[in-house]
Amino acid sequence: MKLTGVELRRVRMPLVAPFRTSFGVETTRDVLLLRAVTDEAEGWGECVALTDPLYSSEYVDGAADVLRRYLVPALAAHERLDANMVVPALHRFKGHRMAKAALEMAVLDAELRAAGRPLARELGAVRERVPCGVSVGIMGSVGELLDAVDGYLEAGYVRIKLKIQPGWDVEPVRAVRERFGDDVLLQVDANTAYTLADARHLARLDPFGLLLIEQPLDEEDVLGHAELARTLATPICLDESITSAKSAADAIRLGACSIVNIKPGRVGGYLEARRVHDVCAAHGVPVWAGGMLETGLGRAANVALAALPGFTLPGDTSASDRYYRTDITPPFVLEDGHLPVPTAPGLGVEPLPDALAAVTTGTDWLPL
Numbered sequence: 001m002k003l004t005g006v007e008l009r010r011v012r013m014p015l016v017a018p019f020r021t022s023f024g025v026e027t028t029r030d031v032l033l034l035r036a037v038t039d040e041a042e043g044w045g046e047c048v049a050l051t052d053p054l055y056s057s058e059y060v061d062g063a064a065d066v067l068r069r070y071l072v073p074a075l076a077a078h079e080r081l082d083a084n085m086v087v088p089a090l091h092r093f094k095g096h097r098m099a100k101a102a103l104e105m106a107v108l109d110a111e112l113r114a115a116g117r118p119l120a121r122e123l124g125a126v127r128e129r130v131p132c133g134v135s136v137g138i139m140g141s142v143g144e145l146l147d148a149v150d151g152y153l154e155a156g157y158v159r160i161k162l163k164i165q166p167g168w169d170v171e172p173v174r175a176v177r178e179r180f181g182d183d184v185l186l187q188v189d190a191n192t193a194y195t196l197a198d199a200r201h202l203a204r205l206d207p208f209g210l211l212l213i214e215q216p217l218d219e220e221d222v223l224g225h226a227e228l229a230r231t232l233a234t235p236i237c238l239d240e241s242i243t244s245a246k247s248a249a250d251a252i253r254l255g256a257c258s259i260v261n262i263k264p265g266r267v268g269g270y271l272e273a274r275r276v277h278d279v280c281a282a283h284g285v286p287v288w289a290g291g292m293l294e295t296g297l298g299r300a301a302n303v304a305l306a307a308l309p310g311f312t313l314p315g316d317t318s319a320s321d322r323y324y325r326t327d328i329t330p331p332f333v334l335e336d337g338h339l340p341v342p343t344a345p346g347l348g349v350e351p352l353p354d355a356l357a358a359v360t361t362g363t364d365w366l367p368l
């Protein structure tokens with residue numbers, strides 16, 4: 001394909017309710033979308049960087065800047081381009097995995113639409129629908145949390161993930177267990193909020209039969225997670241620490257995790273995400289699909305990824321209405337606790353023009 005240009009498009013998506021984690025509160029997603037225009041088809045990419053560098057070092061204005069000044073111009077050197085060439089062509093620029101992932105995603109979508117191939121098939125999907133978990137933020141009270149969990153279980157979600165932080169961990173987990181029983185699939189996500197000094201405290205979560213505790217320590221403290229794994233009965237899952245297939249292999253060999261949350265933006269793209277999946281499968285490590293409050297574009301791609309064989313745990317592939325009153329694509333609707341894997345070429349979905357226009361705050365055309 002010949003890439004003729006990339007449109008950077010900012011959209012502002014209000015959340016249906018504030019989403020509080022150990023690193024902050026999201027009330028509106030300020031999302032950077034990419035539209036790759038080629039001589040054969042157009043493709044969409046979604047950058048998962050947040051407004052502020054609180055989940056990782058990337059942030060949406062920085063991603064737009066590095067794409068505009070470095071990453072998109074770097075692709076101009078390639079007369080013909082396919083998705084496998086994008087990340088290698090950007091290798092000399094350090095980091096910015098979420099920005100690179102968005103660009104690869106847009107080129108991959110265009111390539112697959114031109115070829116009439118669905119992303120799920122390209123990645124190696126083996127399922128036509130995926131079981132869906134839901135992520136529940138830190139709430140103002142245990143009562144409010146229980147009401148939220150009740151609503152999600154009523155909606156059919158097959159797994160509950162609770163955000164935790166020091167001062168909001170054992171009590172909410174105990175309350176959910178007491179109210180909903182031991183059979184509910186339950187896990188927690190600390191987003192790096194603890195240190196090794198909290199090991200004894202975190203061991204108080206062991207009696208609750210959690211599926212996993214996600215990223216309790218700093219993203220760079222892989223050895224700390226290995227030491228914590230020797231202390232806790234609850235399996236450790238890593239998120240922020242896993243930035244590539246190699247870092248997954250290293251973390252597994254060091255005993256830092258026995259489960260991995262795969263987020264394509266965090267690891268530099270859907271092609272690398274498949275490699276993370278393959279490395280984890282080779283080590284017998286189950287994986288699940290994380291989420292970054294994606295619009296229907298990223299959601300479609302995450303559902304396709306979640307259909308690969310090693311994704312044996314329900315992911316954070318929730319329905320569109322978990323976060324948005326109106327999505328920019330036809331909404332993903334939970335059916336019996338599952339979402340259908342898109343079957344049309346590429347992402348299998350595209351933005352609804354009016355819905356997209358209603359939330360667009362700016363566009364920037366980058367010709368090549």
Ligand SMILES: O=C(O)CCC(=O)N[C@@H](C(=O)O)c1ccccc1
Pocket residue numbers: 019021026050055135191239290291292293294316317318
């Ligand atoms: O369902 C989703 O898309 C969100 C799942 C979720 O909890 N994501 C967390 C995370 O740290 O993994 C998060 C991402 C971005 C912003 C806030 C929270």
